[in-house]
Amino acid sequence: MIYRNEAPYVNPLVRPRRLRRGPGLRKMLRETVLAPEDFVYPLFVTPGEGLRRPISALAGQNHLSPDEAARTAAEVYALGVPAVILFGLPATKDPVGSSGADPEGPVQSAIRAIRAAVPEMVVITDVCLCEYTDHGHCGLIREGRVDNDATLPHLAAQALSHARAGADMVAPSDMMDGRVGAIRDLLDREGFQEIAIMAYSVKYASAFYGPFREAAGSAPGFGDRRGYQMDPARRREAQLEIDLDLAEGADIVMVKPAGLCLDILREIRDRLDIPLAAYQVSGEYAMLMAAAQAGLLDGQAAALEALTAIKRAGADIIITYLAPQAARWLRP
Ligand code: PBG
Numbered sequence: 001m002i003y004r005n006e007a008p009y010v011n012p013l014v015r016p017r018r019l020r021r022g023p024g025l026r027k028m029l030r031e032t033v034l035a036p037e038d039f040v041y042p043l044f045v046t047p048g049e050g051l052r053r054p055i056s057a058l059a060g061q062n063h064l065s066p067d068e069a070a071r072t073a074a075e076v077y078a079l080g081v082p083a084v085i086l087f088g089l090p091a092t093k094d095p096v097g098s099s100g101a102d103p104e105g106p107v108q109s110a111i112r113a114i115r116a117a118v119p120e121m122v123v124i125t126d127v128c129l130c131e132y133t134d135h136g137h138c139g140l141i142r143e144g145r146v147d148n149d150a151t152l153p154h155l156a157a158q159a160l161s162h163a164r165a166g167a168d169m170v171a172p173s174d175m176m177d178g179r180v181g182a183i184r185d186l187l188d189r190e191g192f193q194e195i196a197i198m199a200y201s202v203k204y205a206s207a208f209y210g211p212f213r214e215a216a217g218s219a220p221g222f223g224d225r226r227g228y229q230m231d232p233a234r235r236r237e238a239q240l241e242i243d244l245d246l247a248e249g250a251d252i253v254m255v256k257p258a259g260l261c262l263d264i265l266r267e268i269r270d271r272l273d274i275p276l277a278a279y280q281v282s283g284e285y286a287m288l289m290a291a292a293q294a295g296l297l298d299g300q301a302a303a304l305e306a307l308t309a310i311k312r313a314g315a316d317i318i319i320t321y322l323a324p325q326a327a328r329w330l331r332p
Pocket of ligand 1: 130212225
C-alpha cells in the first residue's frame with residue numbers, strides 16, 4: 001500500500017491533482033478521445049423532392065426527401081462523420097410492412113442518392129417493420145400478438161432491398177429472435193456476402209424512444225413493445241442477446257439507449273473484442289436540447305460529456321442526432 005490515510009490525510013507522495021493542473025496536462029492524460037469518426041448520423045427520409053421539414057419532436061432534425069438526404073450526407077461527411085443510418089417514412093402502410101421492401105421506397109431512393117453524391121459515405125439502414133405496418137408493431141400480428149417467425153422473411157426482404165439499392169450495412173432493430181440469421185442467409189444467397197450487419201442486439205423497451213416514434217410515425221397502434229424489446233431491469237440477458245447475434249453472423253453489435261446502458265456497454269467491452277456500437281436515442285437528445293434551451297445546462301458541455309461517457313464505457317461507434325454539431329465542436 002502506498003497510501004497512508006492517517007492525519008493529516010494528504011498523502012505527501014501521491015497527489016492526483018498534480019496532473020489536473022492545466023489544459024496541456026489534462027489533454028495528454030486523456031484516454032478517452034471523442035472524434036467525428038466515432039459518429040453515425042440518423043436521417044429520416046420521406047418520399048418527394050426538395051423537402052426539408054423540421055421535426056417538431058426532435059428540434060434541429062428534419063424530414064428529408066432523398067435528394068435532401070444526399071445533401072445533408074455530403075455536409076456531415078465534410079465535417080468528418082463517416083456514416084449515416086436511414087429511417088423511412090413510406091407513402092403507404094399495410095399489415096406486413098411491404099412498402100419497406102419497395103425498391104422505389106424513400107430509403108432505397110436515398111441510398112442511391114447518397115451513393116451518387118458521396119461515394120465514400122458509409123450508408124447504414126435501419127431494418128424494421130414498425131415504420132411500414134399500419135398497426136405500428138415491429139412484426140406481423142397474429143391473434144393480437146407479434147408473430148416472431150412469420151416476421152423474419154419480411155425483415156430479410158427489406159434488408160435485401162436495401163442491399164440491392166447499395167447499402168453498406170443493414171441494422172435490424174425489430175428484436176425478433178433469429179432475425180440476424182435470417183437476414184444473413186438471404187443476403188448470402190443473393191450474392192451480398194460483403195454487406196455487413198449491425199445488430200440492435202441489446203435494445204431495451206424504453207420510454208426514451210418517444211420522440212423518435214413521433215418523428216418516424218411508428219408508435220404502436222395498440223399495446224406496447226415490451227413483448228419483444230428487453231426489460232430494462234434485466235442485465236444478464238444482454239450477454240445472451242449479444243452472443244446469439246454474433247453466432248447468427250452480426251458484424252457489429254449495438255446497445256441502446258446508450259446513456260442509460262453504460263453498465264451494459266462496459267460489461268460487453270470487458271468480455272468481448274468485437275466492434276461495439278451505442279445509440280444515443282431520441283429521448284436522450286431531447287432531454288439535452290430541452291435543458292439547454294431552458295438555460296438549465298450548458299448544451300455543448302453537457303452533450304460532449306454525455307458522448308464521452310458513452311465512449312468511455314466501451315463504445316467504438318456512437319449513433320447520435322448530435323453528430324454534426326459535435327463534429328463542429330470537436331474541430332481543432
Ligand atoms: C425502430 C426503431 C426505434 C428506434 C430505432 N429503431 C423505435 C422503437 O423501437 O420504438 C429508436 C431510436 C431513437 O429513439 O432515437 N424499431
